Amino acid sequence: MVTVSRDNPDPERPLVQLDQVGVDFGRQRVLRDVNLAIPQGQTLAVIGESGCGKTVLLKTIIGLLRPAHGAVHFDGQDLAALGERELTRQRTRFGFLFQQAALFDSMTIAQNVSFPLRQHTHKTAEEIRQMTMARLAEVGLPENILHKKPAELSGGMRKRVGLARALALEPEIILYDEPTTGLDPIMSDVINELILSTRRQHPVTSVVVTHDMRTAQKVADRVVMLYPLARLQPDEPQVLYDGPPDGIERAADSRVSQFVRGEAGERLMEMRQQNGR
């Protein structure tokens, strides 16, 4: 099978493709008929309010969640059709930065960052140490945190360690789950810059899930906006906007422009109507 790798780029063929993807949690449907093609090298921002299924979309792309309907193709392969061993191999081509970084509490920072290297490579301890320090330097963290535990670091530092860990195996695609949530504006901008510099240093495809419009507009080539199914009509598409970041403010759908501008008017009226019932 011909695969889209960094050595064999094919801008026409998407690295990730979602076909009519639907995801359910018990009886509740979270994603419905989502179609999305992400070409290699693109930075896609997925925006939308809390509970619209952004994180679910991200976890479906890496195969942490299985779609109830439709299929997710990564590099031309249907993830649901892969066996556990092959799925594991494909996952090493991904990097995932979790919302709260998801660092292993029981391990030091050095052990956290080197975890993927120890799992999947046969490098010597010294090589792993060098690579760990290089990754930490890339995200602007000093050597003296190597032997600290995650609980001893601030939220911003934990996020940067999480990014260093996601970069450890030099992935082809990085998935960022709300990378700036819970950070101060300066640290948010530091993370945004790191996303951009990562892209400059490595020819990587990125999917950034966020509800921070500054992040979306700064880092993305393309923006997709999802809307919660509970407030959509059955025949309405869940993707309300799919286009360049600079066109989103002029989107025809008022729900998109309201989200971009952070206007709560219609939502407040909805909430008041619900409370009045």
Add this chain to the structure above:
Amino acid sequence: MSTATQIPANQHVPTQRLPAMVEWIADLGAVVMDGIIGLGNISTFSLRTFGWLFARLPRRETLIPAFYQIGVLSLPVVALTGTFIGMVLVEQSYVQFRNLHMEAKLGAVINMSLVRELGPVLAATMLAGRVGSAMAAELGTMRVTEQIDALTTMGANPIHYLVVPRFLGCLLLIPALTIMADFMGVVGALFYAVSLLGIDFHHYVENSQHFVGYFDMFAGVFKSLFFGAAIALIACYRGFHCDPGAEGVGRAATAAFVYSFVMILLLDLLLGIALNGLYFSLWPEAPKLF
């Protein structure tokens, strides 16, 4: 008039009862369905654990901390409870045996109870309380903070990485803990009987030796293997399927102990019946106490 008012009243009762009954049946059905789904899930979880157990052994860096937590740190508490339960058994049984002038036979009964029942059950209960709850809470926290998802995204199988070392730790070290509980119970009972109650040492030991055999030791240790496996699987399953939030983690830790304890007692009964059957088929002329 009275008849006319009674008839509608009689007709009214079943129509009100019917929806309540339907609701009750629906609730019962939901409980049964949840039970069956839970049983299916834990069976699948156990099968996946066995699959990984035979596919590839975990790395030393995951095995050693698990073994240290499960085995080494549990030894003192198991030894202490074993000692006390041995002494308590002597204290509780002594008066009855003295009334029959059979104090010397006390050793046989106490040691048999310890080796076949109390040693394994006590060691397992301590393991479920000390290690099972902690494992469920630790894995539950990892689930809630997405650390288990992080493992998966980095191409490490969470069952292989987290469950198999804990399963092996419980399975392989519970026999040692059981032997420790047995030994300390026997020593505690001997000390209490001989030093404090003045029972003759020679007769106490001779009766114990005559009545308690290798099969009894084997039966206790054999049962403990099942207890250890059950504790590890239940605790890890509860941790992996933990509800979100601090409350979910707390519930997982409590449920791990409660379900493990119930399973220990159930397995104890079933294995006790099976092992007794085996014993009497192998040795029909078993030694008799009286």
